[in-house]
Amino acid sequence: MVRKRNPNGAGTITKRKDGRHMGRAYVTTPDGTRERLTVYGKTWEEAHDKLLKALAQEKAGIPQTVKSWKLGDWLDHWLEHVVKVSKRPSTYVLYELMTRLYLKPGLGKRPLNRLTVKDCQTFFNQRIAAGDGESKVRNMRTTLSAALTRAMKEELIQRNVARLVEFSFENKDADKNEPWTPDEVRRFLKTATGDQLYPAFVMVFYLGLRRGEALGVRWADVDWTGREIRIRKQSQRAGHSLHLSDVKTRAGRRPLPLLSVVRDALTDHQDLQNEWRDKAGDKWTESGLVITTRTGRQVEPRNFNRSFDRIRAAAGLRHLTPHGARHTCASLLGELRVEPRAAMEILGHSRSSVTLEIYQKASSEARRRALKKVEKRLRGD
Incomplete structure (x- = not known):
C-alpha cells in the first residue's frame, strides 16, 4: 500500500499509536509569532481537511490560536x-x-x-x-x-x-423600591437633620447623585461664586481599601446648579467640619472631601446605607434603597416633564435609553392620577 503524503508546504500528517491521525503545520498566532498548530482526525482525510482549513486561514492572513484554553x-x-x-x-x-x-x-x-x-x-x-x-x-x-x-x-x-443568555426573574419586591413622594422625601430629610451625612442625603435627593458621587464630592468641586457643583470623583470600596476615583464615564463628569437647599446644607456642614478638625487636632486626615468621618477620612459606602436605613425607619417610611433615592429624583424629573436630554445630563447617564426607561416607570401616585382621569372621563364628569 502506497503511503499518502502531504504536499510540501501543507504541513505533515502522521498516524498515532491510538489510531488517530495527527496533522501539524506552522501558523501565525494573534500575537504575531509563528507556532506549530496540531489537529487530529480519525482518518488521514479528516486530518488533511483540518490542515487545509487552517492553512487557508493562514494564507488569508487570519491569526489562529494554537493553545487550547479552558x-x-x-x-x-x-x-x-x-x-x-x-x-x-x-x-x-x-x-x-x-x-x-x-x-x-x-x-x-x-x-x-x-x-x-x-x-x-x-x-x-x-x-x-x-x-x-x-x-x-x-x-x-x-x-x-x-x-x-x-x-x-x-x-x-x-x-x-x-x-x-436570557433571564426570567420574578420581581416579588418591585414595590419595595417604589420612588418616594415629595412628602416622604421631606419627612426623611427632616429626620436626618443634624446627621453628619445630611448633606449627602440632600445631594442624592435634590441632584440625583449616586451614593459614590455624593461621598466623592470635594470642597474644590464646589464653586460658591458660580453657584455650581462639579461631579468629578466617586468613593468606592475595592477589596480591603477605599478609593477616590474618577467617575466611570464622560457623561458622569457633569456640572450641576448649586441649589439653595444644597448650598445651605454644605455651608452648615463646612462649619461643622471645621469644629471636627479643631477637635481632632493631629488625628485629622485632610482628604479635601465634603463628606467625611469626624477625623476627616472617607466614609464607608456601607455606613451610608446603614445610616440611610436607620433614618428611614425612624421616620416611619417604607423601604427604599439609597439608589432608589436617586431614582426618586429621576422619577420627579419625568413627572415634571423635564426634557429627557436635560434629565440625562443631570443624572449622568451615558445612554438616553437608561433615562427613558426610568421615565417610563411611572410612580404609583402618577398611575393613580392617570386612572382618575380615565374614571372622570368615563363617568362623564
Missing part, C-alpha cells in the same frame, strides 16, 4: 493581564469574586472555544434555582461576557455566547 484558565489570564492593569480596582474585585466563587466552579473546565449558549443558559438557570438574586446573576453574566469579549478581540473565539 475557560477557567482564560478567566485567570484575563483577570491578571487585562482587568488588573486596565480597570478600576473595584471592577477587578467584582470580576475576581464572580470568577472565583461561581464561574470557575460552574464552567471553568469547559473548553473556551467550545463554550455554548446552552452551557451558559444551564449554568445561570442553576444559579437562579439555587436562590441567587438578580443582581448577583447579572454580575456573573457581565463578568463572563467581558472575558469572552476580550477572547473575541484576541480571535480565540468567534462569538460571545454569554450575550445570548
Whole structure:
C-alpha cells in the first residue's frame, strides 16, 4: 500500500499509536509569532481537511490560536493581564469574586472555544434555582461576557455566547423600591437633620447623585461664586481599601446648579467640619472631601446605607434603597416633564435609553392620577 503524503508546504500528517491521525503545520498566532498548530482526525482525510482549513486561514492572513484554553484558565489570564492593569480596582474585585466563587466552579473546565449558549443558559438557570438574586446573576453574566469579549478581540473565539443568555426573574419586591413622594422625601430629610451625612442625603435627593458621587464630592468641586457643583470623583470600596476615583464615564463628569437647599446644607456642614478638625487636632486626615468621618477620612459606602436605613425607619417610611433615592429624583424629573436630554445630563447617564426607561416607570401616585382621569372621563364628569 502506497503511503499518502502531504504536499510540501501543507504541513505533515502522521498516524498515532491510538489510531488517530495527527496533522501539524506552522501558523501565525494573534500575537504575531509563528507556532506549530496540531489537529487530529480519525482518518488521514479528516486530518488533511483540518490542515487545509487552517492553512487557508493562514494564507488569508487570519491569526489562529494554537493553545487550547479552558475557560477557567482564560478567566485567570484575563483577570491578571487585562482587568488588573486596565480597570478600576473595584471592577477587578467584582470580576475576581464572580470568577472565583461561581464561574470557575460552574464552567471553568469547559473548553473556551467550545463554550455554548446552552452551557451558559444551564449554568445561570442553576444559579437562579439555587436562590441567587438578580443582581448577583447579572454580575456573573457581565463578568463572563467581558472575558469572552476580550477572547473575541484576541480571535480565540468567534462569538460571545454569554450575550445570548436570557433571564426570567420574578420581581416579588418591585414595590419595595417604589420612588418616594415629595412628602416622604421631606419627612426623611427632616429626620436626618443634624446627621453628619445630611448633606449627602440632600445631594442624592435634590441632584440625583449616586451614593459614590455624593461621598466623592470635594470642597474644590464646589464653586460658591458660580453657584455650581462639579461631579468629578466617586468613593468606592475595592477589596480591603477605599478609593477616590474618577467617575466611570464622560457623561458622569457633569456640572450641576448649586441649589439653595444644597448650598445651605454644605455651608452648615463646612462649619461643622471645621469644629471636627479643631477637635481632632493631629488625628485629622485632610482628604479635601465634603463628606467625611469626624477625623476627616472617607466614609464607608456601607455606613451610608446603614445610616440611610436607620433614618428611614425612624421616620416611619417604607423601604427604599439609597439608589432608589436617586431614582426618586429621576422619577420627579419625568413627572415634571423635564426634557429627557436635560434629565440625562443631570443624572449622568451615558445612554438616553437608561433615562427613558426610568421615565417610563411611572410612580404609583402618577398611575393613580392617570386612572382618575380615565374614571372622570368615563363617568362623564
